[in-house]
Amino acid sequence: MSNFEILDSKISFLQVFYQQTTDPFREIERKIDANEEPYVAHGNPEDYDEPPFLTEWQEADEGLRLQGQVCLALLQRSFREFLKATVRQHRDYPNSRPKEKGNWFENYKTWFWEEAAIDWGEAPISLNRIEELTIARNCIQHGGESQSGPGDVFDSHALLKMQSNDYHEKFPDAFFADEFEKQIWAESNYPQPVRIDLTPDKLGVAGDDIRTFCKFIDDNLPGWMY
Numbered sequence: 001m002s003n004f005e006i007l008d009s010k011i012s013f014l015q016v017f018y019q020q021t022t023d024p025f026r027e028i029e030r031k032i033d034a035n036e037e038p039y040v041a042h043g044n045p046e047d048y049d050e051p052p053f054l055t056e057w058q059e060a061d062e063g064l065r066l067q068g069q070v071c072l073a074l075l076q077r078s079f080r081e082f083l084k085a086t087v088r089q090h091r092d093y094p095n096s097r098p099k100e101k102g103n104w105f106e107n108y109k110t111w112f113w114e115e116a117a118i119d120w121g122e123a124p125i126s127l128n129r130i131e132e133l134t135i136a137r138n139c140i141q142h143g144g145e146s147q148s149g150p151g152d153v154f155d156s157h158a159l160l161k162m163q164s165n166d167y168h169e170k171f172p173d174a175f176f177a178d179e180f181e182k183q184i185w186a187e188s189n190y191p192q193p194v195r196i197d198l199t200p201d202k203l204g205v206a207g208d209d210i211r212t213f214c215k216f217i218d219d220n221l222p223g224w225m226y
Helices: 003-034 054-087 104-116 128-142 165-170 179-187 200-219
Strands: none
Touching: 003 054, 003 200, 054 104, 054 128, 054 200, 104 128, 128 165, 128 200
């Protein structure tokens, strides 16, 4: 299998994996909202201090969002593995590799131009979402890129990661951000970093972006790199 075929297979599996591992959380939320067993509220609703099964609903929602962040990181890892595998095809590898220090995305972009004459700017899709995917993954894996960012605050009640300040400033209307929280802060005219979020639709768009971009690279590789 070619590097692109391997990547395509990974993305296809990841989309199935995401759906299968998040369906149970959605089902819990649905049953609570529909007042179905085993989440049937008994007695007078006015007697409750809070909505019945609120804790169970919140835990299911956090599990759903957490699995989204896990899959987002796996999608970015698959993309990065494709690029690394392609670099290894270079005739001068390992003497010719992207720089390790600095901006990972820019280092690979520069290497592909200098070593394979592939201009990422000519790809048939915008690079913004692909670059954002890497920044979002960094926040998920490392707790945010800015030492003063909210991603570095230890939260004993949640495993979910938020955008770093750097992420928010670079992508104020971020694709991989919680839409509800973005709307709330926009309406209050006080934008700030929000939770990193992946939905089925966003995974579909991101997967298509990665496929299209990597196919562009694969189609334009010089013959000696095969």
